[in-house]
Amino acid sequence: MLNPQLSSLIITTEGLNRITSILNKLRDETNARYIILVEKSGQMIANVGEDNPFTMPLSALVAGAFASTREIARLVGETEFSVMYQSGQNRHIYILSLKTQDLLTVVFDEGPMLGIIKLKTKQVADSLSNEIVSMMKN
């Protein structure tokens, strides 16, 4: 029998549905290509939007990159950098660190949407954090 008490994150169908609903609404409002919710050690919790065969390595890389910025923040005397933004010619990525240190990752095409993405991700951050906290077991 699987013992969920020994693991750290239990994703129920109801919990995943609530998270997916939040992410889908965020995607509609920001016109994002896809959105991934990444657990802080690099595993993917949920994703919405277009199919992407690289979701797993992308999650690992996002967590790794953000972990680096956390250390950089510490070394320069800052508590943390809560946001990371990378802008390309055609594709952009915006990453917001939640209270739980999990990462809301938005991949989008339209650069001018950045302001809306900043606003909308901030608005859903608490809801997502609360969902993750409710899924955590020690």
Add this chain to the structure above:
Amino acid sequence: MALINYSTREIHCKIVFYGTGLGGKTTNLEYVHKQLNPSIRGEMVSLNTANERTLFFDFLPLDLGSVQGFRTKFSLYTVPGQVEYNASRKLVLNGADGIVFVADSQIEKMEENIESLKNMEENLAEYNMTLDSIPWILQYNKRDLPNAASLELLEKTLNTRGVPSFEAVAFEGTGVFATLKAISKEVLNRLT
């Protein structure tokens, strides 16, 4: 941090390959990547320097079948082995569900192996983990080299806890899958 998804009936676990620089951690993942069908493994990601020394980590996702109706997915990571990259090693260890310590069997590397094991223990402590609390196994790599230490000496020096240990020649694949099978079993046993 193991992730159990009841919605998709999947278990996701993180396994970290730890050890000294040039000990064979990346080689283990490269061999697994080369041998496995793309249907059960993803792309390997390597963040390394120009001369292919691991700078941050290597990453390889695997699908290793089912347990009690749950598909088991493993993310394999390596850490950079060079001494100066300890900050990166610490970051990669975050959320590890199991560790393979890859020891370089060469007798001249014994002290480095000991230091690396001690370093692993110190980094685990930062996450409130100990070598008694996390599943881990030992791989004695490079068994083919003429200056390889005896198995008895390696066991006596590095395996004071009596964890499962495996001999390997990673670049040709000997012991690689036995190691992988063992650590995935240890990790899943903790969850069941």
